Amino acid sequence: MKSKITDDFELLDKIIAASKEEHPDFPVDGPTYEYFMKFLEDIRSKGLQKMVSEGSRLLNTIGGVSYSPLQQVEYNITRQCENGYVNEEEKRILISAAKIAFEKDHLPLLPYEISFSDLNESSYNIAKISGSLVGAGDLRDASVAEELDSGYNFDIEGRKYNYLHLYYYLRYVFAASKVNFDEIDTYIEIGSGSGRFVEIIKKLHPHLTVHLFDVGPQLYVAHRYLNAVMPDQLCEFDVKEHQKGMIHFHPHAEISHFEPTGRVFSCGMMVYCIMPPKTAKAYLDILRSFSEWIYICEPMGQGGGGTYGIKDPVVKSHYEDFLKPTHDCLLQQEVGRPLAKIQLWDGVGEMLWRKR
Numbered sequence: 001m002k003s004k005i006t007d008d009f010e011l012l013d014k015i016i017a018a019s020k021e022e023h024p025d026f027p028v029d030g031p032t033y034e035y036f037m038k039f040l041e042d043i044r045s046k047g048l049q050k051m052v053s054e055g056s057r058l059l060n061t062i063g064g065v066s067y068s069p070l071q072q073v074e075y076n077i078t079r080q081c082e083n084g085y086v087n088e089e090e091k092r093i094l095i096s097a098a099k100i101a102f103e104k105d106h107l108p109l110l111p112y113e114i115s116f117s118d119l120n121e122s123s124y125n126i127a128k129i130s131g132s133l134v135g136a137g138d139l140r141d142a143s144v145a146e147e148l149d150s151g152y153n154f155d156i157e158g159r160k161y162n163y164l165h166l167y168y169y170l171r172y173v174f175a176a177s178k179v180n181f182d183e184i185d186t187y188i189e190i191g192s193g194s195g196r197f198v199e200i201i202k203k204l205h206p207h208l209t210v211h212l213f214d215v216g217p218q219l220y221v222a223h224r225y226l227n228a229v230m231p232d233q234l235c236e237f238d239v240k241e242h243q244k245g246m247i248h249f250h251p252h253a254e255i256s257h258f259e260p261t262g263r264v265f266s267c268g269m270m271v272y273c274i275m276p277p278k279t280a281k282a283y284l285d286i287l288r289s290f291s292e293w294i295y296i297c298e299p300m301g302q303g304g305g306g307t308y309g310i311k312d313p314v315v316k317s318h319y320e321d322f323l324k325p326t327h328d329c330l331l332q333q334e335v336g337r338p339l340a341k342i343q344l345w346d347g348v349g350e351m352l353w354r355k356r
Contacts, residue, residue, distance in 0.1 A: 003009075004147040004228035012220050014237060015251070019216035023253035025282040026213055031310070032274050039217035048224055058148075061109045062193035062218055064225065066162035070102040120164065123338035127173075128165040136176035137298050139169055139205030145199070145229040150305040158224075166338050168197045168235055171269065172204070175295050178320050178330055181205040185262025187293070189213065190255070190283055191271030195222035199229055202247065206233075210247040211294045213255050225250055255286055266291040272284035272314045273299050273345070280314045294327060294353040297335060299345035319351060325351040 019028075028036060030068060039058050051213045067075070074095055081091040101109040104117035104260055128139045143159035153160040175181075182205060189198060192212035212222055226247060227234055235246045242248070242261055250258070272280040280302040287294055300316035302318050320329070334341060335348040342348045 005048050005052065005150065005224055006228070007043075007049075007224065009044070011223065011237060012043065012216075015223075015249075016216040016222050016260055018238075019219070019251040019253075021251065021253060023256050025256060026253045026279060028252070030276075032215065035274075036215050036217060043217055043220065048221065048234040055151065059194070062195040062221065063151060063164055063168065064194035064221055066153065066164045068102070068152035069119065069163075070098055070146065071152070073098040073102075081203035082238075091307045117129060117154075118293045118326065119339065120163075121156065122159055122199070123163055124156050125167050126338045127169050130170060131173045131176070134177035136175060137181075137315045139166075142169060142200045142203045146159055147226065147228050150194075150225070163194065163337065165200075166202055170338065171297055171350065172200055172294075173195065174331065174333070175265075175267075175293070177351055178266060178352055178354075179293055181208070181265070183263060184293070185209060186211065186264045188260060188264060188266040188287070190252075190266070190287070191218070192249075192269045195267070197267070197269060202230065202233065202353045205270065207245055209242060209244050211250060211258070212247065213250045213252050213258075213259065215252050219249055219251065245255075255283060258286070260290055265293040265295070266289045267295045269295075270348075271295040271298075272296070272319075274310065275314065276310060277312060277314050277318050279316065280321075281322050284319075288326045288353075288355070292355050295350070296353070297350040299347070300349040316349065323353050327355050329353050 037145070039075075042056065042058055052065055055065055055067060055071060059336070060067065075082040077086060077091055077094050078096075081085045081088065082344070086094070087217065093264045102116055108115050108118070109148065124139075131137065131139050131189060140157070140159060143161055144153055144165050151162065153162045176199070181201070184205070185208070187198070187201060187208045187210045189212050195212065198210055198212065202210060212219065214222065223237065233245070233247050235243050237249050239248065257286070269284070283295070296319055302313060302315060323329070329351055331352040335350050336342065
């Protein structure tokens with residue numbers, strides 16, 4: 001089936017114009033501004049379909065491209081070579097071997113007599129069992145949409161999945177172990193990325209009213225991806241009033257005067273790490289004023305924001321200082337993908353906070 005991800009450059013212009021309205025508490029500067037401009041340049045010159053087909057690293061950083069196991073292996077081997085742990089000849093041999101194992105993905109050519117297909121099936125089973133153990137929404141009801149061709153997928157029982165999608169589902173499972181989403185009215189996400197996390201949440205809990213906040217290019221990507229998957233649940237970009245059960249899109253600075261309704265679950269995933277602590281605190285001060293639940297998934301050490309050139313990055317102690325006045329941390333753990341821990345940024349942690 002042909003992907004329904006399409007560009008709407010008139011909408012892009014509208015979102016970018018609205019995103020340029022500045023607020024002193026929520027500046028777009030430093031690495032965020034550089035990323036913003038590069039992303040915008042690629043969208044305008046290539047369009048989303050071409051960026052997906054090329055395996056854009058920019059799209060991948062916000063969950064917009066699912067790499068195949070082979071693509072990820074090649075990337076990781078190249079990175080280890082650049083870091084001096086693998087020489088050029090070893091790199092060539094390793095990549096050649098990986099290509100053979102991937103092309104013959106049902107043969108047990110990997111250690112412990114497993115195949116690439118075994119890795120896919122194991123990833124799925126781990127995610128599915130994890131959800132079942134806490135009574136979360138069924139993974140089978142949140143499979144990758146047929147209309148969304150955003151890279152590599154594999155098939156389990158007639159449904160599509162990929163490693164990135166399973167990673168997002170496990171983040172939902174972590175929250176769902178304490179949160180009854182059927183009793184939540186409003187879902188808020190700071191840093192919508194490509195909208196892949198909210199796609200899962202909305203499929204499993206369609207009653208939720210969703211509000212997404214991000215800078216222009218990312219907000220545009222989230223709109224176009226979600227438009228491909230659930231177009232009847234999207235509000236027009238410039239709609240100001242709350243529409244129950246619909247997905248709303250907001251320039252990031254609109255959070256400064258935002259007033260949600262009902263019981264609120266707020267989410268921030270790999271977003272505060274590209275801000276100085278002062279900016280992250282401004283967001284979290286607003287969120288904790290109206291959120292019953294706050295979920296955070298971020299690097300918890302210096303290696304997070306430091307990677308993006310932040311001299312004083314947000315670390316675990318900042319989140320504790322910012323949220324403890326009104327909320328209690330009920331859960332926290334090191335974040336992992338279905339089959340491995342995250343090795344970048346000195347690891348990543350997730351926390352779930354509840355208002356007292």
